[in-house]
Amino acid sequence: MAVGVTVGSITNELGAPSFVHSFFSTISAHCEPTGWGSCFPHLMNELYQGRLPHAHASLALAELQQAKATLSKLPPACVVWDIENRQSKPPWGDNIASHITSLGNYFVSSTGRDVFDILEEALSASAEEQRDAVLQ
Numbered sequence: 001m002a003v004g005v006t007v008g009s010i011t012n013e014l015g016a017p018s019f020v021h022s023f024f025s026t027i028s029a030h031c032e033p034t035g036w037g038s039c040f041p042h043l044m045n046e047l048y049q050g051r052l053p054h055a056h057a058s059l060a061l062a063e064l065q066q067a068k069a070t071l072s073k074l075p076p077a078c079v080v081w082d083i084e085n086r087q088s089k090p091p092w093g094d095n096i097a098s099h100i101t102s103l104g105n106y107f108v109s110s111t112g113r114d115v116f117d118i119l120e121e122a123l124s125a126s127a128e129e130q131r132d133a134v135l136q
Helices: 017-029 041-047 052-070 115-129
Strands: 003-009 010-015 134-136
Touching: 003 017, 003 115, 010 017, 010 052, 017 052, 017 134, 041 052, 041 115, 052 115, 052 134
Parallel strands: none
Antiparallel strands: 003 010, 003 134
């Protein structure tokens, strides 16, 4: 079963639970030197945990944009599949498409969309529509 982000009646699929965990693990590992949620509390401790209140959507969007900027400077080989087991690797190993040039464009949803773009749209909609973003 795939994980998606829902705002109101719109759900956008992200991918398998392990893939979504890798996305957030990679952010935490490279952007939060003092641990999970220490720099991006709304993104990591609210959205990742299942629900981001719409009042925090703009703050989470800023966190997401900062994470993307940081990850865009790192090569795909720096992906973290599981922050609790840093030795684990993606099931596809190093076999990735040639257009993936950094961790900023590494994560592509099961529907072929950039995960950062999906989350940016969802968080923007959450703020505008005053509806919570739900990760499920």
